[in-house]
Amino acid sequence: MKKITIYSLAILLVFSFVVSCKKKVEEAPPPPPLEPVQEEQPVVEEQPVVEEVVEEPVVEEPVLTEEEIFLQKTLDEMNAEAPLQMIHFDFDKYFIRDDAKPFLEANAEWLQKFDAITILIEGHCDERGTEEYNLALGEKRAKSTLDYLESLGISADRIKIISHGKSQPIDLEHNEDSWQKNRRAQFKIIGK
Amino acid sequence: MKKTQVFIFAILIGAGAIFIHSQQEVVLSIKDGMPVIPLAFPDFISQSSSQEIREFGKDLHQIVSDDLNYSRIFQLLPESHYSYIRPLNPKKIFFKDWESIQATLLLVGIVSESESKDFLFEGKIYDVKSSRFIFGKRYQSAKSLLRLVAHKMADEVMKIYGERPVFTSKVVFVSDRDGNNELYMMDYDGQNQTRLTFNKIIDYMPAWSADGKQIAYTSYRATEAGLYLYNPYEGVRKEVMSEGTNFAPTFSFNGKKLAFCSTAEEGNSEIYIANSDGTNIKRLTFNTAIDTSPSWSPNSREIAFTSDRGGTPQIYIMDAEGSNVRRASFGGSYHDAPAWSPTGDRIAYVSRVNQIFDIYVLNLRTNKIIKLTESNARNESPCWSPDGRHLIFSSNLNGTVQLYTIDYDGLNLKRLTSKGSNKLPDWSR
Known part of the structure; x- marks a missing residue:
């Protein structure tokens, strides 16, 4: 009898458990899905980038003048461009020839535009003079070039002169053409 | 062969005759008697x-x-x-x-x-x-x-025989053998050529002091051609004058003075003198013409120089104070680079005739002129040996400019240099 009691109690217990379980299942809300946060990407709200629009003053790209561009260069770069044209002289002479005057006028104009530039005028001679006399003659050529530029309004304070005599020919031939090329006053920018 | 020689000889005589005709004061080949x-x-x-x-x-x-x-x-x-x-x-x-x-x-x-x-x-x-x-x-x-x-x-x-030492004398000169005009020196016979300056800038127109210890020379730096004194044995350099173009230095025989040219004041070459240490600079010439190439008389009282005040470059002599200027060269249109001999009686100079430069010697006692060089070339920058029996000069006789010596009477032409081009010699005293 005792055995029957135990069995029946057990059955009852099981039954009651099943009933109670059934009840629970019905009553409980659906279990939250397992770790849904980890599997799903967080929802990012797609938003346009918003920036404040401010009316800024128009920045003018500094449009450099030709002058300013030139003045930014180094002296070597300037001289490589040779903005000042050399002039030539007659044999044994140092006066400014008529054909040299337009060049000097252009040079003076340029010097007026670039009024901070200082220059060196080098006087040169051809090989048909002695070393000693040519040094003096080259200086005369540089000086008369300076004087002419001064007469065109260029301050002599901006100009230095030097003579190289015949020591620096630009043409090494020995004929009238090359001699003419070598009898010259040439310009070098030495300050800005 | 013989015919050719005769022919060449005839041409030479012909050329000589034409030359005598065109330049009357020139007398060819005078040989002074010299005791041997x-x-x-x-x-x-x-x-x-x-x-x-x-x-x-x-x-x-x-x-x-x-x-x-x-x-x-x-x-x-x-x-x-x-x-x-x-x-x-x-x-x-x-x-x-x-x-x-x-x-x-x-x-x-x-x-x-x-x-x-x-x-x-x-x-x-x-x-x-x-x-x-x-x-x-x-x-x-x-x-x-x-x-x-x-x-x-x-x-x-x-x-x-009371002669000045010649064989231990030195010649200073300008050479571009290493790419740039620098100063060199050598023995009188061309041996022991030694470089003196390593500036990488142009060094020019050197001249020995009377004691042979200093060299005055022009050096081009940036915008100036300054005059410097340099002791090659001690390596010491001193500036004399740097404004403008300063050149053609020459020391007086008594060792006290230095004459040179400068364009510092008016952009025109004028002659200046200073003490031999470069101090106490004084201007000697005041002329709108070119005055250049000074050379002292051996008694240190006069200076020969070149001036084109008469229209063409000619040689003049003045007192060492700048007064009493008189013309010394006549005929011809281009005379330059006077070199007063240490014996006092001769002035060597360069004359240009038809684009040919030759060296002449004016005998101040007899007023006779000898033509020293005879070539279709540019012979320049004559300078006397200490005893006045030889001259050194530069010439492009063989193409490039080289240094040669020649005796006072035109004999014994001898080439001393060959590397690069070599010029502006000065023979120590």
């Missing part, structure tokens, strides 16, 4: 068994012999003469022997081993007629200074 002293100069005696010492003796003999031959004062007796007489015994000289072969002087040299140096050399000079020992010198030296020993001995022989 017959000198017996037997081989040097070697008192050593060493082959090297014997070689030193041969070298010394050769160099002294070259020097004395160059001097134009001594005539070395031909070696063949020595075979007629007894061999030289330095302990007992038979002067009659030497007199019999026409010797006036006898130079005996002995080389032997030196205790401290590479060799010992003893040179003795005898007057043959009076059988008299005049003087002797003994040198102990390293073999590297063998040439100097020989030149010193030869200079001693010159001094007997």
Whole structure:
């Protein structure tokens, strides 16, 4: 009898458990899905980038003048461009020839535009003079070039002169053409 | 062959005649009579068994012999003469022997081993007629200074006749052999060419001080061609004047003054003088024409220079204070680079005729002019030897510009340089 009691109690217990379980299942809300946060990407709200629009003053790209561009260069770069044209002289002479005057006028104009530039005028001679006399003659050529530029309004304070005599020919031939090329006053920018 | 020679000769005479015609004051080929002293100069005696010492003796003999031959004062007796007489015994000289072969002087040299140096050399000079020992010198030296020993001995022989030493003198000059115009110096015979400046800028127109210790020269730096004094033995440099173009320095013979050209004041070449240390600068010429190329008279009281105040470059002479200017060259349209001889009676200069530059010598006593160089070339920058018997100058005779020496009468043209181009020589005094 005792055995029957135990069995029946057990059955009852099981039954009651099943009933109670059934009840629970019905009553409980659906279990939250397992770790849904980890599997799903967080929802990012797609938003346009918003920036404040401010009316800024128009920045003018500094449009450099030709002058300013030139003045930014180094002296070597300037001289490589040779903005000042050399002039030539007659044999044994140092006066400014008529054909040299337009060049000097252009040079003076340029010097007026670039009024901070200082220059060196080098006087040169051809090989048909002695070393000693040519040094003096080259200086005369540089000086008369300076004087002419001064007469065109260029301050002599901006100009230095030097003579190289015949020591620096630009043409090494020995004929009238090359001699003419070598009898010259040439310009070098030495300050800005 | 002979015909060709005759033909060339005829052309030369023809050219000479044309030349005389066009330049009347020029007289060709005047040969001043110069006393020539017959000198017996037997081989040097070697008192050593060493082959090297014997070689030193041969070298010394050769160099002294070259020097004395160059001097134009001594005539070395031909070696063949020595075979007629007894061999030289330095302990007992038979002067009659030497007199019999026409010797006036006898130079005996002995080389032997030196205790401290590479060799010992003893040179003795005898007057043959009076059988008299005049003087002797003994040198102990390293073999590297063998040439100097020989030149010193030869200079001693010159001094007997009251001559200035020539063979130990130095020539300073400008060469571009290393790419840039720098200063070099060498012995009078072109040996021992040595570079002096390493500036990488142009160095120009050097001149020795009277004592041979300083060199005045022009150096181009940036915008200026300054004048500097440089002691090549101590490596010390000093600025004299840098404003403008400063050039053509020359020291007075008495060593006190330095004359040079500068364009500092008016952009025109004027002549200045200063003390020889570069201080106390004074202007001498005041002229809108070119004044250049000063050269001192040997008494240091006058200066010859070039000026184109008369229209063309001509040579003038003024007192060392700048007064009393008078013209010294006439005829011709281009005379420059006067060089006053140390003997005082001659001025060498460059004259340009039809684009050809030749060197002429004006004899101030006789007013006669000799043409020294005869070439279809540019001969420039004449400068006298210390004794006034030779000149050094630059010439493009063989294409490139090189240095040559020539005697006062146009004989013995000799080339001294070959590397690069070489110019603007100045012979130390």
